[in-house]
Amino acid sequence: MFDKILIANRGEIACRVAATARRLGVRTVAVYSDADANARHVAACDEAVHIGSAPARDSYLRWQRILEAAQATGAQAVHPGYGFLSENEDFAQACAAAGLVFIGPPPKAIAAMGSKAAAKALMEKAGVPLVPGYHGDDNDPALLAREAERIGYPVLIKASAGGGGKGMRRVERAADFADALASCQREAKASFGSDHVLVERYVTRPRHIEIQVFADTQGRCVHLFERDCSVQRRHQKVFEEAPAPGMSEARRAEMGAAAVAAAQAVGYVGAGTVEFIAEELDDGDIRFYFMEMNTRLQVEHPVTEAITGLDLVEWQLRVAAGEPLPKAQAELAIRGHAIEARICAENPDANFLPATGALHVARWPAHVAFARSPDDGRLPRIDRGFDEGDAISPWYDSMIAKLIVWGETRAQALARLDAALRDTHIVGLQTNVAFLRRVVNTRAFATADLDTALIERERPALFEAPPLADEVAAAGVAALAQAEERALEDADPFSRRDGWRLHGGARRRFDLDIGGRAVVAHLTRLHDGATVLELGDARWPFAATHLGAGAHDLTLGERRLRLSVYRQGERIAVFAPEGSVVLTEVDRLAHAGDGAAEGRLTAPMPGKVISLAVKAGDAVKQGQAVAVMEAMKMEHTLHAPRDGTVGELLCGVGDQVAEGAELIRMTEG
Structure with missing residues (x-):
């Protein structure tokens, strides 16, 4: 085993590798950019080296600087994580030339599978089914347009060297092909350094099913079963689960064998994923087509760990150190069901536009494992690269954390996922947490009616769902206001603001903006000490007890509620069992005279x-x-x-x- 490794990445994967390395007694070196000097992955490692300014091309993609950092710190190996340099053939070759072990496949395997077009040609020779399409080297726009007509619309344009949904566009008609191609090629060039693309028939109602493979330096290769990654937005995964719902043992064995054959065909070593597009047949069986191979560890590897009880990062380190695979195929088995949700800084209601800002509040479920926890799969697991107070910058991807749950059955895993999302509170920037919870509660997801268009099919339930009831949101604001007043009174008894009067009651007005709607609420304290919340003509007896850390116990009419409420200036986030809302408490005096800028x-x-x-x-x-x-x-x-x-x-x-x-x-x- 190595004494010291350098982790050529950032975020949750760098933290994950550091945790496993520490458990094995291996020291770690972090690298960081100007944007990451105080990042969580830097603190997670034993040493850290600055490698450049914030843009990835000036830091995390500067592999020469990373190699210098490895040699200067005495590292024996480099773990590339995923993204950035993890599938860069030149970087893997440079590591070998520098006397460093690249914790991944040989450069020739990366080269063989790194190009989608070349990989498909290889799989075609091996007899693996392919989606009809054009996988040639000639990328003349006119030729590609003719090929799209031959294949038949809709088609999918895909970056040949890409992944993660970047450089990928679905095109419905010939008139849109040229613009989509130009956009794909720009995005591919910026992300992967190559603008080469391929064009394929778009499979109607496709499922995205992938097989985790692992190979050692002694020529042994196994598969660790499948993951279903069908639920996607903008061609990027939102949920991943293992095993794939509806997968028969016969089809699992067939797909696993095909994945192992693909890995062996290129002399693969380490962790890899063979991805397939699958479509369900009328008899419920699955027909699959080879899509690509990711020559690295995947973001969704924790669900495979959860159902097998294995640590895939540990397997990576052991295989890279020359050890044989810890288990043979016959020793591997599936136990239970696991689901992962990607928590991202983005606005689902604005076509998942990325968001930036500070994590003013980052509260996770009360009982949670912050690393792989094979001894107690009942605990939700959070793999994260950020702590409360950290900022999400525009320089890198938008993922904040991954939430992983396990259950004896899929139904149990779903219930645990819903509860964990309910108890995940992030304030300070827009996130997809509420959206994820809505997906979990759709009919399609609950019944495993999965395909890559699930989000579009469920659009009314996901994007047109009513927000948290106004009275619940207003009750949260009122409870927070009372807690703030009591805190002020505790600090200065002459600053009492409870509205007590010698005669009659006192009334406090709250002007709220909830999703662009003006809502006026009043909290009235009666002379007998009772309190009433009013919205228009509706009235509810109201009482609140502040429990600390943003939590409040409320009585609202005949309902008992536990709410969590957090303020950030005029913006207030209210989390309730049935959902959440971020609203604005408008200071009418401060905004007097404001007007919307037009044009x-x-x-x-x-x-x-x-x-x-x-x-x-x-x-x-x-x-x-x-x-x-x-x-x-x-x-x-x-x-x-x-x-x-x-x-x-x-x-x-x-x-x-x-x-x-x-x-x-x-x-x-």
Whole structure:
């Protein structure tokens, strides 16, 4: 086993590798950029080395600097994590040349499977079924357009060297192909250094099922069963679970054998994932097509650990050190069911636009494992790269943490996942936690009616669901106000604000903005000491007890509630058993005279302007695409807010802009 390894990554995977290495008595070295000097993964390691400025191309993708850090600290091996350099053939080769062990497959295996097109050609020779498509080297746009017509719409354009949904577009008609191709190629070039793409038929109602494989240096290879990763948005995974619902033992064995054959065909070593597109047949069986092989550990590896009781990072370290695989295929078995939810900084209601900001509050379920916990699978597990108070920057991806649950059955795992999401409270920036909980409670997800379009199919339940009831939200605000007043009184008894009067009662008004709706609530303290919450003509007897750490016990009419409420300036987050809401308590005096600025297009997040589709003087229609920004490694198209004329461009291509910066000023048409 190694004495010291360098982890060439950041976030939760770096923390995860550091935890396993520490358990094995292996020291670790972290690398960090200007944006990550105080990051959790830096504290998790024994040493840390600064490798550059915030952009990944100036830090985490500078493999020469990473090799220098490994040699300077005496590391014997480099763990690439996932993303960044984990599937970079040149980096793996450079590690070997520098006398360092690359904790991953040989460079030739990365090369063979790193290109989707080359991998599909290899699998075609091996007899593995492929989705009809064009996988050639010629990427002339006219040729690709003709191939798309031959294949038949809808088609999927995919970056040949890509992954994680980047450089991927579904195209429904020929008229949209050229723009989608250009966008794919830009995104692929920025993310992977290559703009080569392939084009395939888009399988209707596809499921994404992948097989975890592991191989050692002695030529042995096993599969650790499958994961279903069908629930996706923007071609990126939202939930992953193992085993795949509805998978027969015969089909599991067939897919596992195909995955092992694929790995052996390229002389694979270490952890890898062979991904398949699958479609259900009328008889309930599954037909599968090879999609790609990820030559690295996957984000979703914890669900495989949960159902097998194994530590895949430990397997990586042992195999890289030359040890044989710890178990043979016959010794591997599935126990129970596990599901992982990716908690991300994003706004699901704005097409999952990435969000940035500080984690003002980050509260996890009360009983949770913060590392792999094979001895007690009943505990939810949180793999995270951030602590409360940390900030999510625009420089890297938007994932905050992964929430993993296990159960004896899928139904039990679902119940535990719903409870864990209910008790996950993140305040300070937009996240997808509430959205994840809505997905878990849809009919389709609950009954395992899975495919990659599940989110679109369930759109009414996911995006049009009513928010938390106004009276519950208002009760949370009132409970917080009472707790704040009592805290002030404790500090200064002459500052009592409980509204006591010698005659009559006292009334406090709350002006709330809930999802763009103005809601007025009143909290009335009667002379006999009773309190009433009022919304319009509705009245509820009200009482609240502050329990500390944001928690409150409430009586609202005949209901007893446990709410968690957190304030960040005028914004208040209310978490209830049935859901949550973030609202604004409006200070009417402070906002007197405010007016909405019209005719302005502003940046919805920090990022880089990569193209402008209009110039000063152009007439535009509401919804027309006018600019494209890049943030968190993804492209985001900006649209005109109304009909009008472009009066002035306030940015240029290549400009780095802040959230809220005015980009285009419009005038009346």
